[in-house]
Amino acid sequence: MPFEYKKVLMLGATSGIGWALAAKMVENGVSVIAVGRRQEKLDEFAKQYGSGKATVDTAAFDITKLKEIPNFAKEIFTKHPDLDCVFLNSGVQRHLDWSKPENVDLDVMEQEMLTNYTSYMHLTKAFLPYLQKQAPKPTSLVFTTSGLALVPIIYCPNYCASKAALHHMILAMRQQMKQIDSNVKIIEVYPPAVQTELHDDKHQPEFQGKGRSLGMPLDEFTEEAWAGLSADDNEQVPVQAVKTFMGFNGWEKERQGTMMKMMEMMKKSH
Numbered sequence: 001m002p003f004e005y006k007k008v009l010m011l012g013a014t015s016g017i018g019w020a021l022a023a024k025m026v027e028n029g030v031s032v033i034a035v036g037r038r039q040e041k042l043d044e045f046a047k048q049y050g051s052g053k054a055t056v057d058t059a060a061f062d063i064t065k066l067k068e069i070p071n072f073a074k075e076i077f078t079k080h081p082d083l084d085c086v087f088l089n090s091g092v093q094r095h096l097d098w099s100k101p102e103n104v105d106l107d108v109m110e111q112e113m114l115t116n117y118t119s120y121m122h123l124t125k126a127f128l129p130y131l132q133k134q135a136p137k138p139t140s141l142v143f144t145t146s147g148l149a150l151v152p153i154i155y156c157p158n159y160c161a162s163k164a165a166l167h168h169m170i171l172a173m174r175q176q177m178k179q180i181d182s183n184v185k186i187i188e189v190y191p192p193a194v195q196t197e198l199h200d201d202k203h204q205p206e207f208q209g210k211g212r213s214l215g216m217p218l219d220e221f222t223e224e225a226w227a228g229l230s231a232d233d234n235e236q237v238p239v240q241a242v243k244t245f246m247g248f249n250g251w252e253k254e255r256q257g258t259m260m261k262m263m264e265m266m267k268k269s270h
């Protein structure tokens with residue numbers, strides 16, 4: 001099955017996974033509105049892909065400006081009433097070491113949680129009604145979490161916590177939408193480590209220049225993620241090691257099975 005949606009708002013499209021998936025979409029005839037804070041990168045994206053098989057628009061926006069989110073959603077949908085997929089993919093990752101509490105910067109932690117989790121809740125609240133209004137047309141909200149939503153690693157525990165929180169929220173949100181036969185599909189993409197700017201020294205100097213070689217090459221990730229997003233069963237798109245080593249096909253399935261059982265038990269007791 002080809003990717004089901006025709007116009008995608010891609011948040012975090014100025015580099016890495018968001019850029020690569022947005023480029024893949026345009027190559028496959030899917031129109032894209034690219035979002036990020038860096039205007040020069042948005043201009044570069046539009047220049048590179050703007051005369052392709054599908055339309056490209058851009059919007060510079062900082063997702064941590066929570067009060068501006070409702071108006072941002074309104075502006076986007078006024079300009080693009082046919083937007084049928086909102087892809088929340090922006091994110092940051094920071095080191096954090098509790099063995100040296102004097103070095104723990106709570107402002108940095110708060111900013112990481114704000115970017116990776118709280119802003120996503122504000123964006124979801126702002127964008128969902130516009131997607132719901134298009135019923136019965138199928139629409140979707142896509143979230144980029146991480147294999148680290150399932151298994152934490154030690155150098156960036158607040159990042160892992162932000163992704164685990166998002167993962168739990170998504171699992172429940174998906175069932176809520178199913179209970180009302182919603183036209184909005186809730187999709188989760190779980191990348192493993194991928195070679196992007198996420199681990200660059202400008203964000204995590206602790207890597208001392210070695211961050212960029214961490215994980216799988218971006219083009220390999222993009223091929224597998226795009227195949228997953230274009231499959232019939234695309235609600236959950238675990239990539240590479242997330243499927244096996246990090247537990248998606250094992251205990252995560254069991255955990256989600258238990259969630260379904262608890263949902264049925266609660267239904268019966270009400």
Ligand SMILES: NC(=O)c1ccc[n+]([C@@H]2O[C@H](COP(=O)([O-])OP(=O)(O)OC[C@H]3O[C@@H](n4cnc5c(N)ncnc54)[C@H](OP(=O)(O)O)[C@@H]3O)[C@@H](O)[C@H]2O)c1
Pocket residue numbers: 011012013014015016017018035036037038041061062063064089090091092093115144145146147190191192193194195196197198199215
């Ligand atoms: N790379 C990995 O190993 C890996 C693994 C698992 C999950 N992920 C997840 O994949 C997603 C994409 O990350 P990436 O690896 O592609 O990293 P990246 O190359 O650093 O890209 C991050 C994107 O997020 C945007 N962004 C960050 N803060 C923002 C803000 N306040 N407002 C708007 N946009 C913001 C950046 O745009 P601007 O700077 O222009 O604003 C950029 O486009 C993230 O959610 C990340 O957690 C990555």
